[in-house]
Amino acid sequence: LEPKNPRAYLALASAQQQMGREAEARRSMERAISVAPGFSPTYRQLAFSYMTVQPTDATKAGPYVDKLVALEPTEAQTFITQGSYFRAMNQLPRARIAYSRAAELDPTMALPLQQRGHVASFMGDYAAARADYDAAIKLAKQNEQASFRVFRALVAVHAGNPKQSIAEL
Numbered sequence: 001l002e003p004k005n006p007r008a009y010l011a012l013a014s015a016q017q018q019m020g021r022e023a024e025a026r027r028s029m030e031r032a033i034s035v036a037p038g039f040s041p042t043y044r045q046l047a048f049s050y051m052t053v054q055p056t057d058a059t060k061a062g063p064y065v066d067k068l069v070a071l072e073p074t075e076a077q078t079f080i081t082q083g084s085y086f087r088a089m090n091q092l093p094r095a096r097i098a099y100s101r102a103a104e105l106d107p108t109m110a111l112p113l114q115q116r117g118h119v120a121s122f123m124g125d126y127a128a129a130r131a132d133y134d135a136a137i138k139l140a141k142q143n144e145q146a147s148f149r150v151f152r153a154l155v156a157v158h159a160g161n162p163k164q165s166i167a168e169l
Helices: 006-018 022-035 040-052 058-071 076-088 092-105 111-122 126-139 144-158 162-168
Strands: none
Touching: 006 022, 006 040, 022 040, 040 058, 040 076, 058 076, 076 092, 076 111, 092 111, 111 126, 111 144, 126 144, 144 162
């Protein structure tokens, strides 16, 4: 009924994903891009599809992330997506920069700080990880605070001190 509406194709792709038909979902998202190449949500959803859903192939997410950044260079969520892509590619310093950009663009948002905390912990920068988790905890909404506190406690495990982590938990 809506062959020129990219939202219809994204809705179809979401249903296909729910049914475990990722290849079909990706084709539907590509169709959305063909009818509306400037509709940014399609690029985000397709990038996350390649990064997180089997069969995963983070390399294939790259062009969609690049296009998303070109379309939405002032949106925090864009740089959260880019940071997730760089994490998937094990480019942690670049992920840290992307999450920092997201935090700059929306200083009320906890997620980029929490994600940057993950990256700092993976990189062995434990003080920065704890600081990022603390900042995310202050901005947290609803159940986020509890989750972020668990992530913060796990920094001690990464640092080689599981007993400290257990004490924090």
